[in-house]
Structures are given as structure tokens and as C-alpha cells.
Amino acid sequence: MTSGARLSGAAAMAARAAEPLLRRVRPDVGPALAGRIGGAEALAAWGRRREPGPLVWLHGASAGELLGAAPAIRALRARGADDSGRRAHLLVTHASPSGRAALPWLEADHAGFPPLDLRRDCDAALAALRPGLIVFAKLDVWPGLVAAAARAGVPAALINGTVRDGSRRSGRVVRRLFRASYAGLAAVGAASPEDARRLVALGVRASCLGVTGDAACDLALERADRARADGSVDRFRAVLGESGAGRLRLVAGSTWPADERALLDGVAAARRAGGPDWQLVIAPHEPTAAHVAELIAACEARGERAARWSRLGEGAGVPDGAVVVFDQVGRLAELYAAGDVAWVGGGLGGTGLHNVLEPAAAGLPVLFGPRHDRADARALEEAGGGLRCPGGALGGTLAGLADPSAREHHGRAARTFVEARAGAATRTADLLAPLWPV
Structure with missing residues (x-):
């Protein structure tokens, strides 16, 4: 067993022991x-009753990683389709x-949580599932599952591989572990040449590595175009x-x-400066009932009206000047397409x-805060489609974007940026094809 698998297994044992306490004090982590x-147990139960045939196992940390993997996985599965x-x-x-928000784009036969990264749990799941290929999305690689796959003779791959600048995995001790x-x-598709360099530093074999790009670009284009077409x-x-x-x-x-x-x-501030009226639509990252209620209360405390999206109906309209709180999940890409300017959260904290x-x-x-480590956001800014904006400068930035020619310039640059990076799904499928279980 590798040192990483031993460490990950020890952490899993500790987490299992602490689960009753975490369920009480960390309701966000407990489930x-x-x-x-x-x-x-859940995966093994499904594996024992599934129909015979080849199986690909895709794992990602959350919706973003899985959504980005969706185009490549669809392309790979299409290559393995039989005559029917x-x-x-x-x-x-x-x-x-x-x-779970990514599942409609993946057309999975089964979905759920992975096993704890323990040798016993991973071996039991693999024995029952009998996958032909395991694919990790972005960087959520679990050492215990990789070790179990090696014991079972199942190739494991990483796609859309991204290692952010300053990632904890890049530290000397963690790299050695x-x-x-x-x-x-067995195969790794890096999102960029810089990611490829960092992945080699983590231990990825150069002979198994290709710079495929990030298939999230393919999906972003697909969702934006479909939103307008449908x-x-x-x-x-x-x-x-x-x-x-x-x-x-x-x-x-x-x-x-x-x-x-x-x-x-x-x-x-933009309204006080004159010019066009700005309708603000806020889609929180975690639109829980408690957070939505707090956001609406914060609006009202400022003398702003607020409307909850789930309570609006077609034809009813939004009250003039009201902030719209978008309290649904899984539709943000389509919502963006109905806007004039976008703000992406997470860059102020x-x-x-x-x-x-x-x-x-x-x-x-695309506007965003300055505190981030995303290479794609930096590249988007350099291309003219992204605007880094400290929170206190937002009013002035919006005033500048009141000019139609400015919005058109930045918007066109943003779309061109994504189009230039399309095609990663096909390149990723090409990388995985030699491992394909069919």
C-alpha cells in the first residue's frame, strides 16, 4: 500500500469515528x-444487480468538476456504443x-457517494462493480481507490487536470506522500501546459500525460447555445x-x-451616478432557505425590495427596482444567457x-473579485473578456459598462476566449480510448 493510501485511510478511519459529532456540529459536512x-455497501449493492456489460466509473468532488467532465465522458461512451x-x-x-446537479448532463446509470478511502471499502466496491475504467475529474484523486484499482487491474485516469498555483498538494511533504x-x-489529461508541468511534479508519468484542455469549455458553449435555442x-x-x-x-x-x-x-452607487437602471439578479452558491431569507432581509434593511425567484410567475413581472434572489440550482448557465453583464462570486473572500x-x-x-488563484480567470482577463473588480469599485465598473460598445467589446472577447479552447472533449476521449473497456 502506498504512503498516500495509508494516510488517506487513517483520515477516513478518524472521520468515521467522528461522524456522530460532525453530524451535530457541522450539518454542512455530516450528510x-x-x-x-x-x-x-450502496455501490456494491448496485453492482451486484446491474446488467452485464462494460462500466466506466467517474468521480468528481462536486457539480463543477463533474459538469466539466460530462462532454468528454459522453464522447467516450459514444465510441463504445454497440450496433443497437x-x-x-x-x-x-x-x-x-x-x-447531484450535474447528473442530468451525464446520463448516469447510477450515482451516489464514493466509499471511504479504506482498503476494505474500496476493494469491496470494485469487486462488486467490476468497472473497466475509473476516471477522476479535475484533481479529486483518492489514493486508496487508485491503489485498489491497481490491485484489481483496473486502469485509473485523470481528466481536465488542474493544479492551482499554491495548491496544498504541491508542498514538498505532500508530494512525497x-x-x-x-x-x-494510466492516463492524465491536463487543462494547460502549466497544469501539465505541475502534474509531473506531483508524480504523474510524462509518458501518460497529454495537454487536452478543459472540457468545461465545451459544456459552457453547449449550455449557452442550447439556452438560446430551446x-x-x-x-x-x-x-x-x-x-x-x-x-x-x-x-x-x-x-x-x-x-x-x-x-x-x-x-x-451605479444608480446614484445616473445612466441606465440596473436590475440585480443574485444566485447564491448555497441557496439554502436560511441564506435566502438572510439575503432578502439584508436587501430590505437597505430599503431595497427583493423578490424570490421561486415565487415569481411568468407575466407577474418583477417589481421595479427589486433585487431578484435566484433560489434554484442547476440553471445558472442558462440564467447568465439572459443577462447583460455577469458577476462571478468567490473572489472577494x-x-x-x-x-x-x-x-x-x-x-x-465577466466581473469578479481580485482574490483568486484561477488561471482561466487570469487568462480571460488578459483576453479582454474578464474584468477584475475590487468590491468597492463595482459601481464605477458598471458605469463604464453602461456604454453598449464597451459591453459588446468585452462580451465578444469573452465568447471568443471560450471558443478558442473548445474541442477538449474529443482530445480527452482520444487520450482515454486506449484504456476503453469495450
């Missing part, structure tokens, strides 16, 4: 941990409950109202409290900047 504790069009089975596991786990991967944008606008020269719409996605405070201040590709694919100027 996922409980799911993992029962993960091996039936594809290999797909199992999807996710470490966070939010991963987990080097054998990364060396055990009427989703029209349905959003039917509720939110039209926007134009005198009324512009700022769609803020995956926000946290620091973002929301800056947004309310910035829109208020320690939570981490979220997906900038979705609003860029929709052809919107």
Missing part, C-alpha cells in the same frame, strides 16, 4: 460523510451532495422583463455574503472564485 460511510446504440454503463460518484498515487494513473432565455426574460438601453441586467452567480454586500453597494467560463460562453463581460 456527505454519512453517505461515504455507507458508500461501499447502447453505450457502456456509467457510474458517477461525488464527494459533495451538490454533485502522494507521489506513488499520481504515478499509478427557449430558456426567453422564459427567463418573460419573468425578469426585457433589458435594453434604459435597463440593464447584472446576473451574479455563485455568490457568497462578501459578494452580495459588494453587489448591493455597487448597484446602488476565502471561498475561491467559481466558474467564469459559463458567463463568458454566454458572451457577457
